[in-house]
Structures are given as structure tokens and as C-alpha cells.
Amino acid sequence: MSRILIIAEHDSQTLNLATAKCVSCAQAIGGDIDIAVFGSAIGEVAAEAAKLEPVTGVIAVEAEHLANPLAVNWAPEAVAIASGYTHVLGPSTTLGRDLMPRIAALVGVNQVSDIMEVSGPHSFKRPIYAGNAITDVECAPDRTVVATVRTASWKAAGSGGAAAVEQRAASSSPAEHTRYVGLETEGGERPDLQSAVRVISGGRALGSEEKFGLIYGLADRLGAGVGASRAAVDAGYCPNDMQVGQTGKIISPDLYMAFGISGAIQHITGIKDAGTIVAVNKDSEAPIFEVSDIGLVGDLFQVIPELESLLG
Amino acid sequence: MKILIGIKRVVDYNVRVRVLPDGSGVDLDGVKMSVNPFDEIALEEALRIRDAGKAEEVVVVSIGGDPVQQQLRTGLAMGADRAIQVKTDAELQPLGAAQAFLKIVEREEPGLVILGKQAIDDDNSQTGQMLAALWGRPQATFASKLVLNGTSARVTREVDSGLEIVDVDLPAVITVDLRLNEPRFVKLPDIMKAKRKPLDVVTLEELGVDAGSNVSVTHCAPPPQRAKGIMVDDAAQLVQELKNRGLL
Incomplete structure (x- = not known):
């Protein structure tokens, strides 16, 4: 055994x-x-x-x-x-x-x-x-x-x-050649991406760091972690450690909601173990709809406020 | 100081890999091969350190059959000073690769070994950590920033909870993440120049490394596909659908 x-x-x-x-x-x-x-x-x-x-x-x-x-x-x-x-x-x-x-x-x-x-x-x-x-x-x-x-x-x-x-008791003595200096975290109070049951992500379509605030607002309403596409991170809308995908974090929440994310292969690799994938995108041809369980073709700047009011 | 860089020949990251119908592996026939992207970043960092006057020589090392010489030449064209091929036809796994690197480290005595955090073919992410263990030296993995301070290095590591900072005494093994730098493009004159740079060949047997492994790959298959989803018309339908599925 x-x-x-x-x-x-x-x-x-x-x-x-x-x-x-x-x-x-x-x-x-x-x-x-x-x-x-x-x-x-x-x-x-x-x-x-x-x-x-x-x-x-x-x-x-x-x-x-x-x-x-x-x-x-x-x-x-x-x-x-x-x-x-x-x-x-x-x-x-x-x-x-x-x-x-x-x-x-x-x-x-x-x-x-x-x-x-x-x-x-x-x-x-x-x-x-x-x-x-x-x-x-x-x-x-x-x-x-x-x-x-x-x-x-x-x-x-x-x-x-x-x-x-x-x-x-510890069996070894400390390694003198390696010294821990510190940890910088940027996440704040929201659930950690790896362990969050729900994750809300935003993509380049958000358009600015300021407008990315919409994603935080909805996430906080749902008690969700916040992720982002590589494009949104590269555009400077949010910090690196929020990137979901092959070169970022590979996650498996029960619910994943992607807003304004087109669905590059490298992003899909990071989310394909999610329980349910929801995609909201203006472009009905966006590849994210090929993997989403529930898709909605629409403008996220309308959909997110509507969702917030429906959630009460 | 001398810097040693590991280079792995892998399927180019733009290629969509296809699993062979008999499950023996992925189709490599006629597929474009390149330097593992993380290794390019490792080399770029070494070149910047050398060009800033903090190292004298950058040596690129690759393990494999003669085709890896193409990737070593790419490394030389990027600016490495010389190359070493550890020649073997065996499919070396990370522990064997780390043992081979250790032998090269003992010969070359570098102050720094920089490797990619993982190879994009088998995604193991083991070799650097294993080399550091066998060598009895520090490891700083997933580096997004590297600052040399004389006999030590301050490394910023990309970890799940944020950015971790460690100081490691040299010599050390550092593995690099995507955001460390953007590798330079190779220019045609550099490719010509690279042909005249030294490329030494040493066999795995000469190094006394056994290619055997406790782990063997027996079968390869395509990943399972997700079932086709549904489309809704508006936010209200979306909320209703999520409620129906017990997700809200």
C-alpha cells in the first residue's frame, strides 16, 4: 500500500x-x-x-x-x-x-x-x-x-x-547563501485567483485602467476574484499578477465570467477547467464563444450595469 | 564572470501541435523548431549583463542531436560568445539534463546559470531547480527582475501571491519568466558572424551521464473537448440561466 x-x-x-x-x-x-x-x-x-x-x-x-x-x-x-x-x-x-x-x-x-x-x-x-x-x-x-x-x-x-x-525538530541548518527579502502583493481584499469559487475577468475592451473598475465592482458584488487577459495586463489596465492564461494563472473556479476578452489560445488554456464559462463580447465571432457555456453578444458597458441592477 | 545559458530546441510557439493518431507523441514532421522562448529571455538577460560590463563571457549550452546546433547558432547570432552541444540521441528528462549541466558547470565554473523557467514542449519546469539542488547552490525561479550586486543577485520572482524578492549569493541558478525582458531580433550580419564562433561538442557518455529515467511516457492523446454552450440574448436571461444552474 x-x-x-x-x-x-x-x-x-x-x-x-x-x-x-x-x-x-x-x-x-x-x-x-x-x-x-x-x-x-x-x-x-x-x-x-x-x-x-x-x-x-x-x-x-x-x-x-x-x-x-x-x-x-x-x-x-x-x-x-x-x-x-x-x-x-x-x-x-x-x-x-x-x-x-x-x-x-x-x-x-x-x-x-x-x-x-x-x-x-x-x-x-x-x-x-x-x-x-x-x-x-x-x-x-x-x-x-x-x-x-x-x-x-x-x-x-x-x-x-x-x-x-x-x-x-528541523534536521538541517539554514542555507546562508539564500536570503528572503520580502513579498509585494497587489491583490488587496479580494479572493485569491487560484482559490476563488467565482472569477470575473476583463479584457482589452475595457479600454482603460479607470474603466476596468467596472470589473472590480461586479466582482465585489459577487464575492469573486478578479482576473484579466494578457492584452489587458499589457495595456496597463491592471497588474501582472491578475493575468489568467498559459503564461499567467491557470484557474478552475466554479464560475468564470469573461468580459471583453476575445479568447486567444493562451487565455483559453488558463480557463478550460472552469465549471461554467460565461462570455460577454461585442464580437459574435470572438473565439471565446467556442469554449463558453453561456455566451452573450453585447456591449459590456451596458451588460455589467444591467447585471448589477438585476443582482440587486 | 562567466554566464552559462541553457537552450532547448522546441516546436515553435506559433505552431499548433497535433497528436499523432497512434498516440506515440506529437507530430514533429516538417514542423518549425525554435529556441524555447523562455531560454531566449535567459540569453537576452545574460547579454545585457555582459554588455553592462558585469560579465566577460556568455556560453550557450544545448543537449541533443546535431539539429540543436541550429538553435545554438541562433544563440551565437543573438550575441553569445561560444556554444557547447552535449550530444545525445536519447530523450533526456530533467534530472538527466540537470546532471549534464552540472558536468558542464564543473568544467566552466560560471558565476551564474540562467535557464528558462520551463520548456514549452513538455512543460516540466524542473531542470533549473534540479541543477541548483545537485550543485548545492541557490535557486531563484520565475525571475521577472534581476539585479547583480557584486557577489550576490537580487531577484524578483513572480509567485502566485505577488512578487517575492530574494537575495542569492553567486554562483546561483536563475530561471526566468516572460516579463524579465524582450529578446532582441537577430540581424543577418550577426548570423554570418555566428558561423565563425566556436561550437564545441561533447557527448553525454563523455560526461558520464546516464540517460535512464524512473519516469516514462507511454501514450499521448489530444485533450478532451468542452461541450458546446448556449447563447442568451440579454443580461436578464444570463442571470436566469446562472440561477437555473445554481451558480447565483
């Missing part, structure tokens, strides 16, 4: 939803599931991880030098724990994509990137060419599987369990 270790992603206060998605992937693999939480002052996060079902145990490693998610410091801790496990999983977020290959190299294996489906304990499906092809990969059963889980492909595991939390 498999023994699966998941490396938790968190900001010291809350567990990132991506971790609960890794639990669902681990469940599909089958076996015991433990979660490792690295950081300093991580009591609340470890307790949250222990509630995820069906997690067997949580290993909390607390040390000052683990406070920030530097791969050079986290990877040796993961490797120290990994020997007892058949699988080590992390999310395909920027944290997981930075950390997991470093773990894999130290373990001496190739990593399976972006598991989107589990066919067996050592058989997985993953996308290549930005999702334009799906490959089946087989891992040697006598080697540790180190993998990232494509968060857009998995639902978050439920909460309600009560796994034991085990405290362990």
Missing part, C-alpha cells in the same frame, strides 16, 4: 486550498496520507491540515529559518522525512513548482509535473504543450514518486477529520 506525504502550502495563518486538492489526488492514489507543514509559528496551519479528510497524520517542523517558503531550506526537511514514503506530493502552484523539483533531485528521481488524473499508484496523466496534448506516464514502482498536483484538475478535500499532529 502507498504511503503518501504532502508538503503543505500556507502563509503561516491559513492553509492554501491547493493542499486540500493534493489530498484529493493522494486519495485517488490510495493509501495512508500524511501532511508535512514547514514554517515558524505554524500551530494553526497544522491544526487545519489535521482536519482534512482522509489525512492520517500531520508532521509539523518548526524553525525560524523555515518561516518563509525558500526551497533551499524546505527541500532538505522534506527529504529527511521522505524516506518512509512511496509518494511525495506538492501543488503545481509557484511554491510547489519551485520546491518539488529540488526535492526530486535530492531524492534522485525525475518528477511527475502537473498530475491531472491518477490511473494507478504509479500511472498518471499530465498535460504537455500547454494542455494541447495529454500524456500517460509510468513511474518505476521501486522508486519514490515525487510529483506536483495540477490544482485546476482536483476538487479540495473536505474538512472534518482529526488526525494527530506530531512535532519534529
